[in-house]
Amino acid sequence: MYTAMRNRSVVTEGREIQRAAELIELGARLQILEAETSLSRERLLKLYKEVKGESPPKGMLPFSTDWFLTWQPNIQASLFMSFHRFMVENAGMHGLDAIIKAYRMYVEHVQYNGMEQVLSLTRAWTLVRFFDANMLKVARCERCGGQFVADVFDLTRGYVCGLCHVPARAGKTRRRLEQFNAEQGTKVTV
Amino acid sequence: MRSAELHNEIKELNLAYLMLAQQLIREDRDTAMFRLGISDEIADLLENLTPGQVLKMSGADMLLCRFRFDDRLLLGLLSSHDRESGMARLHAMILAAGKPVEAIA
Numbered sequence: 414m415y416t417a418m419r420n421r422s423v424v425t426e427g428r429e430i431q432r433a434a435e436l437i438e439l440g441a442r443l444q445i446l447e448a449e450t451s452l453s454r455e456r457l458l459k460l461y462k463e464v465k466g467e468s469p470p471k472g473m474l475p476f477s478t479d480w481f482l483t484w485q486p487n488i489q490a491s492l493f494m495s496f497h498r499f500m501v502e503n504a505g506m507h508g509l510d511a512i513i514k515a516y517r518m519y520v521e522h523v524q525y526n527g528m529e530q531v532l533s534l535t536r537a538w539t540l541v542r543f544f545d546a547n548m549l550k551v552a553r554c555e556r557c558g559g560q561f562v563a564d565v566f567d568l569t570r571g572y573v574c575g576l577c578h579v580p581a582r583a584g585k586t587r588r589r590l591e592q593f594n595a596e597q598g599t600k601v602t603v
Numbered sequence: 604m605r606s607a608e609l610h611n612e613i614k615e616l617n618l619a620y621l622m623l624a625q626q627l628i629r630e631d632r633d634t635a636m637f638r639l640g641i642s643d644e645i646a647d648l649l650e651n652l653t654p655g656q657v658l659k660m661s662g663a664d665m666l667l668c669r670f671r672f673d674d675r676l677l678l679g680l681l682s683s684h685d686r687e688s689g690m691a692r693l694h695a696m697i698l699a700a701g702k703p704v705e706a707i708a
Contacts, residue, residue, distance in 0.1 A: 492693055495700035496637070503642065503704050504633040514633055522696060526689045557676055559697045576694040 426452070432509075433457060434464050439516065439534045443469040449509050474539060478548050481540060481562050484575050489532050490540055491561040491574075493519045494551065497541065498560070512541055610664060617661035620668045624649050625657070640671050640699075642706035669705070674698070 429450045436446055437460065446457045461469045481490045496515035500506040506514060516537045523530045532540075540562070543549040552563035554574035561574045627635035628650045636646050652660070660667060672678050680695040 488690075488693060488697075492697055495697045499637050499700045500633055504636055505643065506633060518634060518637070522693070526692055528689050528693070557694070557698060558701070559694070560701055561697075576690065576697075579690075 430456075430460065433460055435513070436534070437461055437464045439513070441538070442474060442535045444474050445535060445538050474535060476539075478543050478564060480536075481543070481549060482564055484580060485529075486531050486536075487562055488575055489519070489523070489530075490536075491551075491559070492522065493532055493537050493540065494544070494562055495560060498551075512538055613664065613666060614661050617663065617667045618657065621649070621652065621657045621661060625652065636704065637700065640702065640704050642704045644707050645705060648707075671702075671705075672699075674702075 429452055433446050433450050433452060436449070443454075443457060443461065446452070446461075447454060450457070452460075458469070480486055493515055496518045497511055500511040500514050504511075504514075512534075516532075516534055519532060519537070520530065540549070547565055549562055550565045550569075551560040552567065552569035552572040552574075553560055554577055555571055556573055556577040559574055559576070561572075563569055563572065624635070624639055627638060628646050632646060632650075636643065639646075641649070672681070677695055677698050680691045680698070683691065
């Protein structure tokens, strides 16, 4: 984790490998593994290939907060953050543990309800970092009282969430439309 | 319902509730706290009940689990049919996660 802890113990390393493998299975990118464990890049690469059977995707992590403000990602990110907040405030968890637990609950909820899962672990992890860096905040919906992800510069007095006031075309993505057309045999276009 | 039958129903529900709560806590404590809406202390307390205590408590002649959603909006979301049910459930989940947990006074 930190360079000061470099006097390696086999047990610690074993734990880190286990933790890293868990993260890979949940869909973490290499950058997260590098930030959250003290394992070397070569070992992580090897581990990644072993767990996933393929090389990790290259390129930068998503770095924009805008994605979390569009409708579908916003409500799912808000769901994840409400689990995360519960874990931190009520179960006394913090750091990566809280993220993993909240993410597992999020995935379970989405799958159980047959919804499209839009938040990857990498997104969830960056989301928490954006909160830590005060780039995003939670806004309280004045209608339902729920807490939703918002930009830190948004004026949130009188804020109404995307679930109390669903925008007209919310969730009608191209993919959903194609699925609808395939099921109904129609040719509705955007 | 005759009263003997009623007592039995309550006892059975209490028993089922306590056993399920213990099972949830033992499997995954943090998630269980969320699902049950209880604090750390209450989770401890439930987890450490012996089978004998569970049986004894079940016969208390009153329900041991309390109605959690004293909130009209949340109730509406969970019970209405007019919205896309997935969305309503997601909305309810966000609101429920923000509610304070049951704690020992």
